[in-house]
Amino acid sequence: MATYIAEYVATHKIIQIEEHSCFIWNQDPGDIDVEMLIGKIIRECSIHFYTVLVGSSYSVAIEDISVDIIKTKMFTG
Numbered sequence: 001m002a003t004y005i006a007e008y009v010a011t012h013k014i015i016q017i018e019e020h021s022c023f024i025w026n027q028d029p030g031d032i033d034v035e036m037l038i039g040k041i042i043r044e045c046s047i048h049f050y051t052v053l054v055g056s057s058y059s060v061a062i063e064d065i066s067v068d069i070i071k072t073k074m075f076t077g
Helices: 036-056
Strands: 002-012 019-027 065-074
Touching: 002 036, 019 036, 036 065
Parallel strands: none
Antiparallel strands: 002 019, 002 065
């Protein structure tokens, strides 16, 4: 297994705040499945970011979040 890091920006279609962050994950060395990575980021990070941001005043739906991957690389640190 190899460790990778991705820089990304998540946006919500109603909440007008962007999440700029990094995501670290393990996978077999080789090509990165971008769709799998976007799904992991939304489920493991962005949904929680937006839920904490708005509290109980709004129900955040996964399908309302989109993620753009800025760059990825093998993480050595």
